[in-house]
Amino acid sequence: MTFSYNHLFAFTENVFRSMGCPEADATLATESLLAADLRGVDSHGVARLIGYVRLWEAGRINPTPRVGVTYETPSTAVVDGDGGLGLVVAPKAMEVAIEKARVAGTGWVSVRNSNHFGIAGYHAMKALAHDMIGLAMTNASPLVAPTHSLDRLLGTNPIAVAIPAAEQPDFVADFATTTAANGKLEILQRKNQPAPTGWIQDKEGNVSTNPNELKDGGALQPLGGETGSHKGYCLGSVVDIFSAVLSGANYGPWVPPFVAFLQPPADPVGQGIGHFFGAMRVDAFRPADEFKAHMDNWISTFRNARAVPGQQVLIPGDPERESSAKRLLDGIPLLDPVVKDLETVGQKFGLTL
Amino acid sequence: MTFSYNHLFAFTENVFRSMGCPEADATLATESLLAADLRGVDSHGVARLIGYVRLWEAGRINPTPRVGVTYETPSTAVVDGDGGLGLVVAPKAMEVAIEKARVAGTGWVSVRNSNHFGIAGYHAMKALAHDMIGLAMTNASPLVAPTHSLDRLLGTNPIAVAIPAAEQPDFVADFATTTAANGKLEILQRKNQPAPTGWIQDKEGNVSTNPNELKDGGALQPLGGETGSHKGYCLGSVVDIFSAVLSGANYGPWVPPFVAFLQPPADPVGQGIGHFFGAMRVDAFRPADEFKAHMDNWISTFRNARAVPGQQVLIPGDPERESSAKRLLDGIPLLDPVVKDLETVGQKFGLTL
Numbered sequence: 145m146t147f148s149y150n151h152l153f154a155f156t157e158n159v160f161r162s163m164g165c166p167e168a169d170a171t172l173a174t175e176s177l178l179a180a181d182l183r184g185v186d187s188h189g190v191a192r193l194i195g196y197v198r199l200w201e202a203g204r205i206n207p208t209p210r211v212g213v214t215y216e217t218p219s220t221a222v223v224d225g226d227g228g229l230g231l232v233v234a235p236k237a238m239e240v241a242i243e244k245a246r247v248a249g250t251g252w253v254s255v256r257n258s259n260h261f262g263i264a265g266y267h268a269m270k271a272l273a274h275d276m277i278g279l280a281m282t283n284a285s286p287l288v289a290p291t292h293s294l295d296r297l298l299g300t301n302p303i304a305v306a307i308p309a310a311e312q313p314d315f316v317a318d319f320a321t322t323t324a325a326n327g328k329l330e331i332l333q334r335k336n337q338p339a340p341t342g343w344i345q346d347k348e349g350n351v352s353t354n355p356n357e358l359k360d361g362g363a364l365q366p367l368g369g370e371t372g373s374h375k376g377y378c379l380g381s382v383v384d385i386f387s388a389v390l391s392g393a394n395y396g397p398w399v400p401p402f403v404a405f406l407q408p409p410a411d412p413v414g415q416g417i418g419h420f421f422g423a424m425r426v427d428a429f430r431p432a433d434e435f436k437a438h439m440d441n442w443i444s445t446f447r448n449a450r451a452v453p454g455q456q457v458l459i460p461g462d463p464e465r466e467s468s469a470k471r472l473l474d475g476i477p478l479l480d481p482v483v484k485d486l487e488t489v490g491q492k493f494g495l496t497l
Numbered sequence: 498m499t500f501s502y503n504h505l506f507a508f509t510e511n512v513f514r515s516m517g518c519p520e521a522d523a524t525l526a527t528e529s530l531l532a533a534d535l536r537g538v539d540s541h542g543v544a545r546l547i548g549y550v551r552l553w554e555a556g557r558i559n560p561t562p563r564v565g566v567t568y569e570t571p572s573t574a575v576v577d578g579d580g581g582l583g584l585v586v587a588p589k590a591m592e593v594a595i596e597k598a599r600v601a602g603t604g605w606v607s608v609r610n611s612n613h614f615g616i617a618g619y620h621a622m623k624a625l626a627h628d629m630i631g632l633a634m635t636n637a638s639p640l641v642a643p644t645h646s647l648d649r650l651l652g653t654n655p656i657a658v659a660i661p662a663a664e665q666p667d668f669v670a671d672f673a674t675t676t677a678a679n680g681k682l683e684i685l686q687r688k689n690q691p692a693p694t695g696w697i698q699d700k701e702g703n704v705s706t707n708p709n710e711l712k713d714g715g716a717l718q719p720l721g722g723e724t725g726s727h728k729g730y731c732l733g734s735v736v737d738i739f740s741a742v743l744s745g746a747n748y749g750p751w752v753p754p755f756v757a758f759l760q761p762p763a764d765p766v767g768q769g770i771g772h773f774f775g776a777m778r779v780d781a782f783r784p785a786d787e788f789k790a791h792m793d794n795w796i797s798t799f800r801n802a803r804a805v806p807g808q809q810v811l812i813p814g815d816p817e818r819e820s821s822a823k824r825l826l827d828g829i830p831l832l833d834p835v836v837k838d839l840e841t842v843g844q845k846f847g848l849t850l
Binding site: 248292315375449452 | 721809
């Protein structure tokens with residue numbers, strides 16, 4: 145079934161209002177969440193709305209958080225999310241990073257006491273309108289085994305970097321630091337199809353192609369495959385440390401699970417989950433026009449590279465931008481189980497999808 | 498053959514002096530270069546000394562550069578390396594980042610008009626003594642094909658992140674954004690052994706295990722393997738843009754080759770090669786003692802994870818630290834071709850190895 149963006153927006157906004165979010169926060173959360181559906185990252189959009197509602201029901205989301213800066217220097221800040229939706233906390237923290245960058249050239253914000261924030265790319269892209277480079281990362285529920293580990297100690301810990309161009313569309317990289325995001329695995333689970341090797345390991349650390357392996361003690365593997373997973377492990381670790389050890393959030397195996405039926409660890413090492421945001425004013429390095437003209441040249445050089453027959457060289461952000469344009473026009477297709485979940489959510493609050 | 502660190506240090510320092518480097522710069526360059534040999538990154542140490550000498554003979558290295566800040570804001574700077582050795586330019590630029598961080602909380606420096614700087618990790622680690630997190634990256638000669646590309650548009654573009662701990666040894670990640678660094682491929686070439694799949698492609702973009710494929714139009718592949726190389730492509734691109742588009746260095750296919758027998762492109766888009774450095778004061782986020790105590794907990798949690806039988810979970814930086822300790826005691830083993838190259842260099846300047 146396909147729904148218009150505006151239809152899903154109104155429904156989702158009403159759900160967040162029904163949870164007790166103030167009007168402005170409900171709008172902010174809806175924009176953050178639906179950015180995933182527009183950009184084709186189906187796993188992180190309204191498909192997760194029921195998950196947020198269940199966390200709220202379990203008392204693990206504060207619908208009226210006082211999000212605030214608890215410590216700062218000219219180019220840094222720590223933001224406490226007061227247990228709010230990451231979808232609300234993240235845009236506010238990114239705004240702090242952008243304000244810092246306006247004055248100091250760059251701004252870097254580490255966030256504690258937050259929850260899942262949707263897609264990293266959406267937050268990084270907030271910098272673009274200000275001729276800034278945006279960065280966003282977050283830690284997440286431990287599903288990933290470091291190289292040689294049997295224990296799951298890291299989340300899929302995504303990194304997003306958004307870089308402005310002039311005539312060319314902006315460069316927007318947004319990727320999990322695992323070979324495959326958990327959302328891609330969920331799709332294979334639904335379709336009951338095997339996963340490519342390099343995505344998952346079983347509980348003994350052996351290569352597995354069973355998409356349900358995580359339910360049996362298996363783990364996602366860090367980006368890099370058989371001879372390079374230590375590099376994905378490094379990246380995921382840096383995201384964890386910047387997001388949580390800098391801010392005072394939970395890290396590693398202490399990150400609270402997204403699913404409400406699993407309890408957070410009883411011995412937390414911090415508060416909630418952590419994010420990290422950065423904004424760098426392009427003209428803190430060279431005139432913005434000059435930078436963006438060279439970005440245009442960079443992008444067109446890469447886009448016009450000779451490609452493997454039948455393929456083309458894409459610029460990070462191309463597929464998501466195309467998806468956005470298409471879905472704003474044609475609507476957002478939702479799988480039946482997602483529609484059913486949304487209807488369940490609607491019933492809780494007396495809302496019709 | 499094995500040489501003591503001090504012996505190789507004195508020889509290398511004399512070589513740089515003979516090239517016309519001022520005394521202090523020769524020392525700086527030697528420290529930067531030999532950090533690779535100590536840390537076990539044999540491809541980037543004295544094995545490359547002859548390469549630097551040949552670039553100098555070709556007039557492509559300025560032995561007496563005036564390295565200076567050409568633009569700055571409270572938390573950023575652009576440094577012009579004046580065509581000097583990256584081994585000299587990089588430590589000076591990192592010092593600027595650290596000074597910025599002292600005042601503004603963080604410091605970010607993009608460098609143009611430089612040359613290859615040895616290993617990224619060495620430069621990132623300079624932040625540790627100041628209770629700062631250090632970042633270092635550089636672009637490099639184009640040997641890597643973006644996902645689906647037949648053209649080589651990126652270097653192995655490494656990223657290093659160094660994070661201080663208290664009792665535990667520091668966290669030091671340092672990795673190329675390709676599945677394998679070019680140095681590892683050079684080792685297979687010398688041994689005439691096949692490369693694992695996922696490292697290289699042939700000139701038509703097919704999987705190849707021939708370690709000499711690059712000489713026949715092949716390319717290194719970005720980190721991530723068959724289903725994830727777009728992520729390594731994203732990472733390598735970000736390194737290229739931060740290092741060169743921000744600073745005004747050459748980027749993508751315009752990066753000058755390290756080997757002196759290949760000419761730099763005739764139509765440069767900037768000056769020399771580019772680097773990017775960052776320093777973040779830990780106490781710009783939370784008290785340093787608190788941060789480092791949690792880093793100790795992070796590190797010991799990961800190190801003590803259950804491991805695949807016969808393996809252990811390492812912390813980024815463990816193998817390099819062990820190598821350093823061992824080689825400072827037992828000396829640095831060099832392959833015969835490397836010794837021969839050093840003797841050739843010695844003869845040029847009337848120096849005995």
